[in-house]
Amino acid sequence: MKINVFEGARRIALLLSIVATLIVVGLAVVFEPYVTRSYVADSPDAPFVKTESCDLDDVTVYANAVTPDGVEPSIRLCIPTMPYGDYGQRMFAVTKTDKRISVVDRYDDKADAYKLALEQRFRLTAADAAEIDSEASTLKRARWTDSLIGLAVGLAIFWACVWAIGWIVRGFAGIPRGRDNRPE
Structure with missing residues (x-):
């Protein structure tokens, strides 16, 4: 039985990306603004x-x-x-x-x-309560924006590193681009 190391690495990278996404979204959901x-x-x-x-x-x-x-x-x-x-x-x-x-x-x-x-x-007062609600809403929106931007940048860097490592390993192993093993 042959083990496809590249496919395994891609699956692990995908799993790590999903876990990171769940963590970031979970933290953004439970965030309570401090006003x-x-x-x-x-x-x-x-x-x-x-x-x-x-x-x-x-x-x-x-x-x-x-x-x-x-x-x-x-x-x-x-x-x-x-x-x-x-x-x-x-x-x-x-x-x-x-x-x-x-x-x-x-x-x-x-x-x-x-x-x-x-x-x-x-x-x-009603005016102060409305002002506090507005500020809290703005802080929550800013938290979501920051979280999603950070997640997107983090995932982009992570996948760029995964691609670069695969490219380097394939080069040293003599495996053509787009393939997971050497041609026979």
């Missing part, structure tokens, strides 16, 4: 205002939200702080009455309760 938003509440009763990012000294609270399309963005709520004391301590407002603002240290128990209340008070 972040930051909001700041300047005072306890102030509405949330979208911001580019939290300041370094701000207290950051992470909130949960889900858009109508099912996207779960990473929401950061920024609480501005003020310096006090000689050792770099920071404080922020937690309650506001007619003429008084109550402030606490960022590590105080009242601060933890305020952060929890702030997280529970947060709601995505």
